[in-house]
Every structure is written in C-alpha cells, then in structure tokens.
Amino acid sequence: MTSTASGTVREFKMPDVGEGLTEAEILKWYVQPGDTVTDGQVVCEVETAKAAVELPIPFDGVVHELRFPEGTTVDVGQVIIAVETGSGGSAPAPAAVPTPAAAPTPAATEEAPARQPVLVGYGVSQGSTKRRPRKATAAPAAPLNGHGEAPAAPAAPVAATVPAQGSRPLAKPPVRKLAKDLGIDLATVTPTGPDGIITREDVHAAAAPAPVAPAPVLAAPAVEALPAPVPAGDRETRIPVKGVRKVTAQAMVGSAFTAPHVTEFITLDVTRTMKLVADLKADPDMAGLRVNPLLLIAKAVLIAVRRNPEVNASWDEANQEIVLKHYVNLGIAAATPRGLIVPNIKDAHLKTLPELSGSLSDLVATAREGKTSPADMQGGTLTITNVGVFGVDTGTPIINPGESAILAVGAIKAQPWVHKGKVKPRQVTTLALSFDHRLIDGELGSKFLADIAAVLEHPRRLITWS
CATH class of the missing domain: 3.30.559.10 (Chloramphenicol acetyltransferase-like domain)
Known part of the structure; x- marks a missing residue:
C-alpha cells in the first residue's frame, strides 16, 4: 500500500483460487484505469487449474493501474491491480506531521501512510508521499474529474505554485506513467494545474509535435496480450504452451x-x-x-x-x-x-x-x-x-x-x-x-x-x- 497526492493506493495480488495453484492466466479485464470499483465487484477473469474463475476486488476505490495485460500468465502472489482508495470527491493535501513549536514550511516533507489490515490476496507495503507546498491563503479543494485530475483553477501566486528548486515535480501517478511512456522528463514540464501540479495536458504539450500516446492502460504492447500463435516463418507456426x-x-x-x-x-x-x-x-x-x-x-x-x-x-x-x-x-x-x-x-x-x-x-x-x-x-x-x-x-x-x-x-x-x-x-x-x-x-x-x-x-x- 502506498500513498499519493489524492489518496492511498492499495494493491490486489493474484490469489490461490484452488488447492496448490502456482499461476493463473488473465483472460479478461472488466475494468480500466479511472473506473470506480466497489468491494466484491468482479474486476477480471482468470484461468487456472483448467477453470475460468472471476476475481472480485476486496475494497472500494478508483482503478489506478492494471499491472498485466490480458493473456499474461501471472504467479500467485503477484500484484495484478492497484486501486486508489482515497476520497473520491476532493484531493486535499496530506496533513502535516506534527512538530513541536515549528511552523509549516513550503519545503516537501514525507509522512508514513497508516497501516491497513491485510486481506486475502493482497498485503500491506510501506510507501511515502510528498506534501504540497502550503498556499498563503487557504482555498476550497478542487473537485476531481473522472480521470483523477483537478481541473484548471484561477492563477495563484508564483511562489505558491512553483515547486522549490531541486524538489520533485508534482504529478499524480497516472500522469507520471504517461510522462514515462512518452519519454518526457517532468522536470522540464511547465505545470498549469492548481498548486503547481503537472496535468496530462501539460505532458502532451511537452511531447508535441510527437504523436500523443493513448492513456496508459497497460504497459505491454497489444501483441503480447493475445495468446495467439507466434509466426516462425512460412513453414511452421509456434503456439505458446499455457x-x-x-x-x-x-x-x-x-x-x-x-x-x-x-x-x-x-x-x-x-x-x-x-x-x-x-x-x-x-x-x-x-x-x-x-x-x-x-x-x-x-x-x-x-x-x-x-x-x-x-x-x-x-x-x-x-x-x-x-x-x-x-x-x-x-x-x-x-x-x-x-x-x-x-x-x-x-x-x-x-x-x-x-x-x-x-x-x-x-x-x-x-x-x-x-x-x-x-x-x-x-x-x-x-x-x-x-x-x-x-x-x-x-x-x-x-x-x-x-x-x-x-x-x-x-x-x-x-x-x-x-x-x-x-x-x-x-x-x-x-x-x-x-x-x-x-x-x-x-x-x-x-x-x-x-x-x-x-x-x-x-x-x-x-x-x-x-
């Protein structure tokens, strides 16, 4: 489990749905990043021990990332999906760590996320999050849109929206993933989001005139997601054994x-x-x-x-x-x-x-x-x-x-x-x-x-x- 600027990301691992199983093949995903899921909702279908089994998610939240494409064989215990379980209505800055007689500063600080109980199929891992620089004047939190991003807000003072020199650029995990896929260094991107957050549009603008890649649903190319025969020349065809x-x-x-x-x-x-x-x-x-x-x-x-x-x-x-x-x-x-x-x-x-x-x-x-x-x-x-x-x-x-x-x-x-x-x-x-x-x-x-x-x-x- 890790923390992000908009909430906590919890991971769901491939469970052992039978006796002594060691792996399963992901046949179909029923959700995509950005979709809202509820406790008990079926998120994917896997094949294991010759049977197709539907897997429910054991908590509520918004799908953050699918770790494997359809057609991939995954070992039991590997994380297959990450879900952001923070508040879906707003994206407030994490609370400051209490310090004796010390006033808040704009410098980035780290705080450990609250430990959550371990459920079947996934566990708890330690993570960290960076606090946003505090604004001089408090303002209501901006509502999130369907993609987990905050819409454009009125311009704020430069000192409050530009990260301190040498600090990590502020961006949500999906945006960081997009930048990584496009080969964009976030340190070179000009942020337009509230509190100096880099948005998808900022990354796309930095990538222009290069073609814009689709939203990062899966890291692997589509050809790997299909359990189709692998061409091996005109005289033979190779079929993966799975x-x-x-x-x-x-x-x-x-x-x-x-x-x-x-x-x-x-x-x-x-x-x-x-x-x-x-x-x-x-x-x-x-x-x-x-x-x-x-x-x-x-x-x-x-x-x-x-x-x-x-x-x-x-x-x-x-x-x-x-x-x-x-x-x-x-x-x-x-x-x-x-x-x-x-x-x-x-x-x-x-x-x-x-x-x-x-x-x-x-x-x-x-x-x-x-x-x-x-x-x-x-x-x-x-x-x-x-x-x-x-x-x-x-x-x-x-x-x-x-x-x-x-x-x-x-x-x-x-x-x-x-x-x-x-x-x-x-x-x-x-x-x-x-x-x-x-x-x-x-x-x-x-x-x-x-x-x-x-x-x-x-x-x-x-x-x-x-």
Whole structure:
C-alpha cells in the first residue's frame, strides 16, 4: 500500500483460487484505469487449474493501474491491480506531521501512510508521499474529474505554485506513467494545474509535435496480450504452451511416468442398451432429463465398482499405503474450447438414475461454458472418457493423476455379430480400461472390465446387481 497526492493506493495480488495453484492466466479485464470499483465487484477473469474463475476486488476505490495485460500468465502472489482508495470527491493535501513549536514550511516533507489490515490476496507495503507546498491563503479543494485530475483553477501566486528548486515535480501517478511512456522528463514540464501540479495536458504539450500516446492502460504492447500463435516463418507456426494445454501436459507426463499403466480391451454387443436408452427417453420419470448411452455406461461402471471395490483406490507414495475409497467421485472427460478437462460427479454411487442424468447434464454444460470450478476437478477416483463421439473405435487412455483407472468408450456402430447362433447386424462397441498396476492386478482389472461389459450387454443387471 502506498500513498499519493489524492489518496492511498492499495494493491490486489493474484490469489490461490484452488488447492496448490502456482499461476493463473488473465483472460479478461472488466475494468480500466479511472473506473470506480466497489468491494466484491468482479474486476477480471482468470484461468487456472483448467477453470475460468472471476476475481472480485476486496475494497472500494478508483482503478489506478492494471499491472498485466490480458493473456499474461501471472504467479500467485503477484500484484495484478492497484486501486486508489482515497476520497473520491476532493484531493486535499496530506496533513502535516506534527512538530513541536515549528511552523509549516513550503519545503516537501514525507509522512508514513497508516497501516491497513491485510486481506486475502493482497498485503500491506510501506510507501511515502510528498506534501504540497502550503498556499498563503487557504482555498476550497478542487473537485476531481473522472480521470483523477483537478481541473484548471484561477492563477495563484508564483511562489505558491512553483515547486522549490531541486524538489520533485508534482504529478499524480497516472500522469507520471504517461510522462514515462512518452519519454518526457517532468522536470522540464511547465505545470498549469492548481498548486503547481503537472496535468496530462501539460505532458502532451511537452511531447508535441510527437504523436500523443493513448492513456496508459497497460504497459505491454497489444501483441503480447493475445495468446495467439507466434509466426516462425512460412513453414511452421509456434503456439505458446499455457493454460489448459500446459496443465494437461504436465499432468499426463506425471501420470505416465509415475503409475505403471496396463490397458485391457473388450468388444461387446450393446444393442439391448441402445434399446433401453430409447425406452428411457419416452419414460415420464425421465422427462426433461438427458438420456444417452453415456448415462447407462456411467451406471454400469458404478455397479462394477460396487462388485469390485478394490479398484476404487489411490496410491499414497509418501506413506507407502493403498487408500481404499468408500465413495465414488466419477470423472467425465470433457472437451471444451479451452481444452480437455475432467470434472467429477461427487458421490456418484449414491445417485439414482435420474439424479445421475441431471449431474451429467450440469457437468457438461458447466464445462462447455468454461465455468467449471477447481473444486469440481479435484478428488476424483476414476474416470470415463467417451472417444466414440469422435468416431474413434477405442484408445489407450492415460489415468487421471491420483486416480486408479480410466475407461475409454469407443464408437457404437452397426456391425455383423453372432447373435443366437446367427450372424446379424448388431450395435457393437469396444471398451478400453487403463489401470494403475500398483493398485489393480490383472485379475481384478479383468473382472472389473468384464462386469461393465456384462451390464451393458444385458442391462437388466442394472436392477439385479444394484
């Protein structure tokens, strides 16, 4: 926190909006320098841990400076915005520091700002401010305009408006920033503002006939604010690795080189499941709910977990323990405009089919809107990824970090299949189960995958095995 001629500047730091986050990318600013903000007002949107999160400011004031442009990745704890929290109606000179039997003088003096309580996301730093020379006759303070500057006032005596020789030129922080951007030495600028303050117009006049730069919103050039591909010649394009792509890459590398992956496959006839999907769509109890094959596949996975509870576990490397989970937080891999994310349905094992349908719909809608919170992507136990929506038969998925297994669902296609002794066209798909071999051995993994297939081949087991 610092003090200026018109008030106190408080800084807001990038907070940790999730567990263990170290950085976030600024997606969009909702305010600009000079805007008035109130406690709790959202000032920007950031992306972190694969989620877009809106950040509110924890105090009132006028935006003094945005420290980073949109598209910049900022470490947690760095100051991202400064807000002037002084009085918005006038700009009085700071009170003089009391001294015994000493009369005020025009010389500049310094005083320490009052210490403010530390709030989440920002802290207190020491600053200083220079007092203005006192005028011989007191006059009412001039009202501020929308840019934090005082309008022109009647001419004052030269001795009261011209700073003492060798003192720092009087100018507000935005004006100093403008002068710095234009390469103007404030000591060479003739002030026209009240009390000898240099205004924006004074700086622009000193810069003439050079082109006038826009108000200093952001220090970095616009090209840096856009997370766009970086040209590297006619034959290749370089794309910065950041945001979702960066987080996903780090997680997948960590998983692939930490957990010993094993993948098993099974091809099965899901014709009966597809008929059940059609029946459920017409069921009044499912009216208004989204019913698709993924819903029944998710239910089949939950039933298979109940029959094989040892698959629902995690590996505690620090304590060298296997942690059995007595709950299922079912992850659903979702492709979004920002990349692949894996939110999970908390306590999915406790949900009825209609409740599971509603949770799946909410999860997908929130993910596509980019509003999935970090909490929704933490604590998963196992995951389903539906690669079949892209027309892919199957794959070898990488386990989501901290989980035990991931099931890939391939495309459902009409294929020739032996049914009741005859070759007939049936709806067929292939499932691929990748699992952590530290937790799940071949027998357990095979039983788990076979139980999922059994439910989907004969969906009446949704009732008999529940």
